[in-house]
Structure formats: structure tokens, C-alpha cells
Amino acid sequence: MEPLPGSGGAARIADVAARAGVGVATVSRVLNGRANVRPATRDRVQEAIRALNYRPSSVARSLSLQRTMVVGAVLPWFTNPSAVQRVRGIVEGLSGSPYDLMVFDVESEDRQRRAFELFDRGDRADGLLVVSTLPPDAEVERIRSAGLPCILVDGVHPSLPSIAVDDAGGGETATRHLIELGHRRIAHIGDTPPEFRFDWSRDRTRGYERALERVGIEVRPEYVREGTRLLHVARGIATELLTLPDRPTAIFAASDTQAFGTLEAARALGIRVPEELSVIGFDDIEVASHVGLTTIRQPLFESGRRGAELLLRALSGRRVDVRTELLPLELIVRATTGPAPRT
Amino acid sequence: MEPLPGSGGAARIADVAARAGVGVATVSRVLNGRANVRPATRDRVQEAIRALNYRPSSVARSLSLQRTMVVGAVLPWFTNPSAVQRVRGIVEGLSGSPYDLMVFDVESEDRQRRAFELFDRGDRADGLLVVSTLPPDAEVERIRSAGLPCILVDGVHPSLPSIAVDDAGGGETATRHLIELGHRRIAHIGDTPPEFRFDWSRDRTRGYERALERVGIEVRPEYVREGTRLLHVARGIATELLTLPDRPTAIFAASDTQAFGTLEAARALGIRVPEELSVIGFDDIEVASHVGLTTIRQPLFESGRRGAELLLRALSGRRVDVRTELLPLELIVRATTGPAPRT
DNA sequence: CTGAAAGCGCTTACAG
DNA sequence: CTGAAAGCGCTTACAG
Structure with a gap:
């Protein structure tokens, strides 16, 4: 009810102790629910805590408790x-x-x-x-x-x-799926990891290459591109791939976001999916199901x-x-x- | 180079002071870039900091500095x-x-x-x-x-x-847009705010009602629904609205997410957008532009x-x-x- | 320029 | 059951 001590800051444990007429150790005991406090004392302390709207400093607590x-x-x-x-x-x-x-x-x-x-x-x-x-x-x-x-x-x-x-395994599975559908001209949009980031995408690319090699399809450098994970970047890359003289019939994107960019590029070019182009992503983020995207699901x-x-x-x-x-x-x-x- | 003191934890300022042969105050001065330290001393301290891989405790610092x-x-x-x-x-x-x-x-x-x-x-x-x-x-x-x-x-x-x-104003703008396109049967999917949450959506609903009232369109209770912001919840609500005997020709959703749910419901029912149904959202989240969603943009x-x-x-x-x-x-x-x- | 000491707000043996 | 005191790891007057 009464104003806080020194309009400045919040109440401290010493304020509570003073108001309840006990030592700080006792307040601390009440605060931490220790058993060894007389009920009457406990009540008085709790009353003081309420009156002062007191909350312990977590920083001080952290320092003390480590x-x-x-x-x-x-x-x-x-x-x-x-x-x-x-x-x-x-x-x-x-x-x-x-x-x-x-x-x-x-x-x-x-x-x-x-x-x-x-x-x-x-x-x-x-x-x-x-x-x-x-x-x-x-x-x-x-x-x-x-x-x-x-x-x-x-x-x-x-x-x-x-x-x-197993990113390499996932990349391989994705690519194999396309191969099994009869695709031979399969492109890949990888994800440039920043320096400090885990290099998962390169593994996906490795899986892609492995899958192709297993069935004797040559890895064509012009089919393997890389860009950041941003949708519009992937759209740009996909546009390049899809305007190649010998354009791919399938694209494996290293992430769903990049797959969406690929879908947009296809739509803009009037290329029908999946009749003329198959697209597979990686991750299975929430929207993937809404858009009907084929993808490699990882348990996020x-x-x-x-x-x-x-x-x-x-x-x-x-x-x-x-x-x-x-x-x-x-x-x-x-x-x-x-x-x-x-x- | 040498192992840290007491395999237990990180070095403390006292460890640094000891190793450099100075007091902790001096270490603190070096740490905080104060000018008044003799270069030679500074060097010795910095050397000790490096050797011990020392970093000050931010908790202790916080407590001291407040x-x-x-x-x-x-x-x-x-x-x-x-x-x-x-x-x-x-x-x-x-x-x-x-x-x-x-x-x-x-x-x-x-x-x-x-x-x-x-x-x-x-x-x-x-x-x-x-x-x-x-x-x-x-x-x-x-x-x-x-x-x-x-x-x-x-x-x-x-x-x-x-x-x-101005949520009410935004709701009104959205609804007026639909009215100006000639719609009269305009439904609204509101957003149930949790108890603890700011009640913005109700304001959007108010704007919706206001817009209708301004042009003398009756607010039909069966056209005004409310649900959480989840896409599939909105899809369910939209499905109900779109299977009403006298189904709406336009829906104003209180958020883009709910607008997406509405679009899915329409697609599932074979209702063409925008020929048979107009949908407008609120927010203009990133995907909205990719999907071509009409919406009220707020500067997020x-x-x-x-x-x-x-x-x-x-x-x-x-x-x-x-x-x-x-x-x-x-x-x-x-x-x-x-x-x-x-x- | 430098160090010993008090203080930040808690917790917890230790001693009554 | 309870309190005075030390300690958590810093910073900063204060005194040299």
C-alpha cells in the first residue's frame, strides 16, 4: 500500500526483511520454500513481500547460485x-x-x-x-x-x-525419385551456406551427384547452381536453368523455399508442373503441403x-x-x- | 597454454589479476578500456587474459553495473x-x-x-x-x-x-474495397485473441461492420465467424461459409494466414477466385505477394x-x-x- | 598509475 | 527456527 522505498527501483530482499522484522536469510528461506520457518514468521514475510510487490533479482540469484x-x-x-x-x-x-x-x-x-x-x-x-x-x-x-x-x-x-x-542420403533419395520417374536432365539448386554455417547443403549436392553417377548419368556443370536460400534468388537461378537451350525436365532444390522460387519461375515462363517440369524440395516446411510440393521431409x-x-x-x-x-x-x-x- | 585453474569453471578476474601480478581493479580498467593504465601493465594484463582465455562474467557485471x-x-x-x-x-x-x-x-x-x-x-x-x-x-x-x-x-x-x-480503419478499408467491387454478400473471418493478447482483431471486425453499415448493408450474423489464426481452422470456417445456402461472394479474413485457409477451402470446393469469390486478407506477410493475395498491408x-x-x-x-x-x-x-x- | 575495500542483491553454511 | 557473515564475480570511489 505504501509507496516503494526510494522511488528509484524495485524492492530488495533487505527491504522485505526490514519490513517483516526478520533477517534476510529468513526471507530467502521463505522465497525458496524451505521447510524450516515458523508459520507465523512465514506469514509475516509473505505479507511484506506482497506489500512491497517484491520479486527477487534473478541476476543476483544467478550469481549466487551459479x-x-x-x-x-x-x-x-x-x-x-x-x-x-x-x-x-x-x-x-x-x-x-x-x-x-x-x-x-x-x-x-x-x-x-x-x-x-x-x-x-x-x-x-x-x-x-x-x-x-x-x-x-x-x-x-x-x-x-x-x-x-x-x-x-x-x-x-x-x-x-x-x-x-543424412543430407547426402536425402539428396540421393530426392534425385533417385526423379530418375525413377524417367528424368535424365535433372538440375540442382544448392544453397550457399554462409561461412559460419553448417555445410548441410553441399552434402545434399553430393547426394545428387551420387545418385546420378550410380545410374550413369553425367553430372552437367551447367545444371548445378548454387545461391542463398532466398526465394527470389532461387527464382532467378531457376529462370536461368529453364531458359537453357537444353533445359532440364526436373529440378531438385536444396530447400522448400528454393523449390517455391523454382515453381514461380516455371509459372512465369508458362512451363507446366509436373507435366513439363518436376520439382522436389527438401525440409517439408508447413506450407509445402498446402502447395502440394513433393519434398524430402526432415523431422524439424x-x-x-x-x-x-x-x-x-x-x-x-x-x-x-x-x-x-x-x-x-x-x-x-x-x-x-x-x-x-x-x- | 597451461590448463585452466581448477578444471571446474572459467577463469575469474582474480585469476587474471594474479597471473598478471596486478590488482583486480587494474584488470577491470583494462577490460573496460579506461585510459589510466600504464601501457606495460596493460600489456601484461592482456597477455594474462589471453593465456587464461578469460571472459568477464556478464552476470557479475550486470549486478555491479545494474x-x-x-x-x-x-x-x-x-x-x-x-x-x-x-x-x-x-x-x-x-x-x-x-x-x-x-x-x-x-x-x-x-x-x-x-x-x-x-x-x-x-x-x-x-x-x-x-x-x-x-x-x-x-x-x-x-x-x-x-x-x-x-x-x-x-x-x-x-x-x-x-x-x-488503426485496425478498425483497416477493416473498413478492406470491406469497402469489396463493396466497391459490387459485393453485397460479404463474410468475415475474425481472429479469436487469447485472453492475454491485444484485441486487434475485434477492431478489424468493427471496421467490417462499420463499412457495411455505412452503405446500408445488413450485418448478417451467419456471415461473421471467428477462429484462431491457424490456417486449417480458417479453412474449416471458410468451408462452412461457402456451403451456406446463400453463400457469400467475398470474404474478408482478419489475417493473411486465414485468407490462405479461405483460398484452400475455395479450391477444394471448386470455387474460382476471384471469378466466383473474392478474398482479402490483412498484414501482407511475405508469401502474400507470391500467392497474389489482395490484402491490407501493415508496416510490420x-x-x-x-x-x-x-x-x-x-x-x-x-x-x-x-x-x-x-x-x-x-x-x-x-x-x-x-x-x-x-x- | 594502482590496489584494498565496499557494494550490487542474492544464498547458504555456521553458530546460536 | 533464526540471524550475522561470507561469498558469487564484477565495478568504482577512495586513498595512495
Whole structure:
């Protein structure tokens, strides 16, 4: 009811103690639900807490306890529609635990550096989930020496536990699907990973090449392009591919977003899908099903959930092996792939 | 080169001081780039920092300085495709400032409560951006008494500065567009806001009603539905509307996501857009242009950028008025609206 | 230019 | 059951 002490800031534990006529230790006990406090005392303290609208400083608490009860997630989620699903999985995996999640976006190398500066000492968060990006070796070293549990999701590092998929295998499956439909002129739009990012796309490209080689189809350099994951960039690349003298009858895009760009390019050129052109993506993000896109589904939600699970395991002091856990990929055939046109 | 002291944790300032043969105050001075340190001493300290791979504890720093150099953003971004654009704007607005951004997702009331518990004392973040959600009055009170600068984006509260749009006006513009195309049977799919969320959609509904009333079209209760923002929910509602005996020739959806659900329902029913049905959304999220959706554009990116700008202003101690800054809305006519079918 | 000491707001042995 | 005191790892007057 009465105004807060010193209009300045929030009440501190000492204010509560003073008002309740007890020591700070007792207030702390009440705050933390310890049993050994006389009911009458407890009541008085709680009354003071209410009157002062008191809430303990989590920073002071963190410093004293040497833990924060928050888990940090570092990921490039702006440019990554699949990131949202992954974070959903993380939230799901963390639900029921006492940990809160704070997300830090890393779009540029500079932002990535700052993210790790913030987290790697382990005093902002008790554990770290690094998603779709790869920490520099120096950071990994610091994280380890700080004893900060860290799990990689959608990335691989020799000294960190990780959740990933077999990208090369997925790329191969996608390409084989096209081959089985009778396609021979199959192009590929890869994804340029930024320096600091895990190099998954190149693996998908490797799978593409492998599939072609297996059946003796020559890999034509003019059919293999690469660009950032942005839709309009992919549209530009697809337009080039589709105006080639000997244009491909099928395109494997390294991500659904790029597949959408490819579909737009085809539409703009009046090329019918799948009659004249088959398109397959990778990821199976939410909109893929609405658009009827054939794609390679990777368990995005599950990757986050499982990452959180491993992190909680590590946080509870149990052992987590430094190994890569591979999640299954699945070919989802929808409306954008069909038999190769007869020439 | 040598192993860290006590394999346990990271080096502390005292370890650095010891190794450099100076006091901790001197290390602190070097750390913070103060001028008054003898070059030779500085070098020795820096050498020790490097050798120990030392990084100061930001928690200890925060407690001592009473500020964190981080800005918190609280928003329901999983279910909100427009949230990503807004956060991009925030990041842009913060770039060049010394503040880092941490994002906290609030999908449920429980998560919202925890978010505010984490932030409202002002010791996790120096400032708060609350986006597309409304803090309970008790929280607003605590935030104010903690002296924590807080800006609302896409929400309005009597005692907080805010950035918003004229939702009723936007709803009216959308509906008037349909009226001007000759539509009379115009339905509306509203968005059920969770308890804790800003009630923007109802305003859009109000604008819809106002537009109809202005031209003397009766508001038919069976034409006004409401559901959560999920695409498949909107699809269900649209299916009901489109199978009504006297089905509407136009639908105004309170968000682009719901407009997409409406488009899917129409496609499934074999109803051609825009020949037989006009659809208009709200937001102009990224995919809207790819799909050719007519919509009311609101400056998502700009709302975040401007919110960050106001927050920085407040953080620098300058005055920020408690008022709502309205951002402009714009009708974007694309391919999903057309003249009403002749009956 | 530099160091010893107090203080930021908590928690937790330790001693009553 | 309860309080005085030390400690978490920094910063910053204050005194040399």
C-alpha cells in the first residue's frame, strides 16, 4: 500500500526483511520454500513481500547460485522457415522442466560472435542449443572449459553431441525419385551456406551427384547452381536453368523455399508442373503441403525436441555421448513431380 | 597454454589479476578500456587474459553495473508469421546500438507469466519490447516501479508508449474495397485473441461492420465467424461459409494466414477466385505477394524498427511520451479480389 | 598509475 | 527456527 522505498527501483530482499522484522536469510528461506520457518514468521514475510510487490533479482540469484535456469538457443531463424518448427520442438522438449528458453538470432557472423560472447561463459544460460549454425572452434573450446552443456541441432562438430539428418542420403533419395520417374536432365539448386554455417547443403549436392553417377548419368556443370536460400534468388537461378537451350525436365532444390522460387519461375515462363517440369524440395516446411510440393521431409520439430531432451539430460548431470544422432528422412510425394515428358 | 585453474569453471578476474601480478581493479580498467593504465601493465594484463582465455562474467557485471546491455522482446512468434518481420525490424533498429536482443516466445498465458517474471524486475534486460501481446496490469505496474523502459508494439495500453495501426480503419478499408467491387454478400473471418493478447482483431471486425453499415448493408450474423489464426481452422470456417445456402461472394479474413485457409477451402470446393469469390486478407506477410493475395498491408518491419528506436530513446534517458503512434495501412490489390459475380 | 575495500542483491553454511 | 557473515564475480570511489 505504501509507496516503494526510494522511488528509484524495485524492492530488495533487505527491504522485505526490514519490513517483516526478520533477517534476510529468513526471507530467502521463505522465497525458496524451505521447510524450516515458523508459520507465523512465514506469514509475516509473505505479507511484506506482497506489500512491497517484491520479486527477487534473478541476476543476483544467478550469481549466487551459479545457475540461471535458462537455456539459450542460438539460431538463424529469420531466414529459415524451418527454424520455427525446430524451436517449437525445443519449447515442447523443455516444457515441464524448470528451464526457460531465450532465443538469440544469428544472421551474420557479427551477430554470431556476439551470441557466443553472451552465452559461452555459461552465466547467462545453463545450457546452450546451437541450431543450424556452427560455433567456431575457439567458442567450442570456451564452452567446454566453462562446463556449459551444449547440443548441436542440424549441425555436426567433432566434440559436441548433435542431432542431424543424412543430407547426402536425402539428396540421393530426392534425385533417385526423379530418375525413377524417367528424368535424365535433372538440375540442382544448392544453397550457399554462409561461412559460419553448417555445410548441410553441399552434402545434399553430393547426394545428387551420387545418385546420378550410380545410374550413369553425367553430372552437367551447367545444371548445378548454387545461391542463398532466398526465394527470389532461387527464382532467378531457376529462370536461368529453364531458359537453357537444353533445359532440364526436373529440378531438385536444396530447400522448400528454393523449390517455391523454382515453381514461380516455371509459372512465369508458362512451363507446366509436373507435366513439363518436376520439382522436389527438401525440409517439408508447413506450407509445402498446402502447395502440394513433393519434398524430402526432415523431422524439424523432433530435432528440436530431441535436442532439448539431450540438453536436459546433460543439465541433470547425466552423461550425453559426443555423437551424432541421425533422424530419419522421408520422401513425400505430392503434386509437383511426375513422369518425365516424352521428347 | 597451461590448463585452466581448477578444471571446474572459467577463469575469474582474480585469476587474471594474479597471473598478471596486478590488482583486480587494474584488470577491470583494462577490460573496460579506461585510459589510466600504464601501457606495460596493460600489456601484461592482456597477455594474462589471453593465456587464461578469460571472459568477464556478464552476470557479475550486470549486478555491479545494474544494467545488462540486453533488450528483451516478448512475443507470440510461433503462431504469428508476421512476428518474424517485426523482429527483423527490431534487430535493424537496435543495430549500431550496444544492446543485444533476446527473444522470449509467449504462446500461452503460462509462458507469458514466466516471461514477465523473468523480465519485469529489470535485471535480465534493460528494456522491454512487448509485441502483439498485452501485459497484465499488475505487470505493467511492476515494470513501471522497476523503472524498466517498455514499449508496446502492435498493442495499446493506457500507461505505455506504443506502436500500432488503426485496425478498425483497416477493416473498413478492406470491406469497402469489396463493396466497391459490387459485393453485397460479404463474410468475415475474425481472429479469436487469447485472453492475454491485444484485441486487434475485434477492431478489424468493427471496421467490417462499420463499412457495411455505412452503405446500408445488413450485418448478417451467419456471415461473421471467428477462429484462431491457424490456417486449417480458417479453412474449416471458410468451408462452412461457402456451403451456406446463400453463400457469400467475398470474404474478408482478419489475417493473411486465414485468407490462405479461405483460398484452400475455395479450391477444394471448386470455387474460382476471384471469378466466383473474392478474398482479402490483412498484414501482407511475405508469401502474400507470391500467392497474389489482395490484402491490407501493415508496416510490420517498420513497427519493430520504430519500437526499437523508441526504446533506445528511453534507454538513453530521453523522454518518450505515453501515446500510441499509428503506422499507416495500405490496400494492396492483387489477384484474389475482383468484381462481384452477376447473379 | 594502482590496489584494498565496499557494494550490487542474492544464498547458504555456521553458530546460536 | 533464526540471524550475522561470507561469498558469487564484477565495478568504482577512495586513498595512495
